[in-house]
């Protein structure tokens with residue numbers, strides 16, 4: 001790999017006794033597609049927080065586009081090209097879809113006037129939301145909210161797109177539509193790191209799969225090989241790996257009993 005777009009160098013993060021990242025190192029190249037899986041509460045969303053600047057690591061260094069960004073605030077990292085979606089979509093409900101995208105382009109992407117309008121229109125088109133441009137975000141259903149979440153990240157014109165469970169709760173045809181959108185984004189050169197429990201959404205898109213568990217990467221490599229790795233099966237997939245390798249419809253195991261938080265209701269860090 002030539003000079004990586006994103007580098008994590010021995011990044012460590014703990015919440016009390018919960019280890020989110022234990023000297024995690026990772027390099028992601030420009031235009032690369034990486035899927036991240038792992039059990040509930042493994043720290044996947046927190047990993048995005050560390051990359052995007054919502055969370056500060058306890059130790060280690062984060063580099064993006066050949067710059068050390070470890071201490072850079074989230075807004076500045078977004079302007080550098082790190083765009084992210086949130087597991088629970090958080091649009092400005094009383095603003096229209098287009099207004100949400102304009103805010104993302106201007107405040108997130110640092111774009112001005114015509115450039116921001118062009119970015120907002122581009123994201124609208126890319127996500128197939130032109131028909132909803134003037135609809136207040138609070139009136140959107142789940143699929144459209146997920147699309148808007150993706151469009152908001154795209155309106156910032158990222159070179160690295162972080163997707164946090166954008167396929168959760170969608171039907172198979174809706175997942176297929178989402179996969180096409182993400183493929184299109186990647187085809188234009190944007191690197192994608194996609195956290196997803198819906199593994200069937202990941203496999204058509206990513207060339208590399210990583211499993212995060214216990215603050216460490218348990219597997220990292222070609223998706224089928226990672227899904228077949230006994231260590232990954234142990235922490236994440238259980239016996240359902242067979243379905244994935246057969247190209248079947250695979251969902252990750254349900255939330256840990258007692259977790260108490262339904263998909264789509266989690267608070268974000």
Ligand SMILES: Nc1ncnc2c1ncn2[C@@H]1O[C@H](COP(=O)(O)OP(=O)(O)OP(=O)(O)O)[C@@H](O)[C@H]1O
Pocket residue numbers: 015018020038039040041042043044045046047087266269
């Ligand atoms: N700000 C915080 N303060 C304290 N603990 C936190 C904080 N954010 C997350 N945690 C804890 O860290 C662990 C990892 O949370 P995180 O949301 O990153 O997991 P996840 O892998 O994204 O889980 P899921 O698959 O359910 O979305 C959980 O035990 C969570 O309760």
Ligand SMILES: [Mg+2]
Pocket residue numbers: 044045046087
């Ligand atoms: Mg999460």
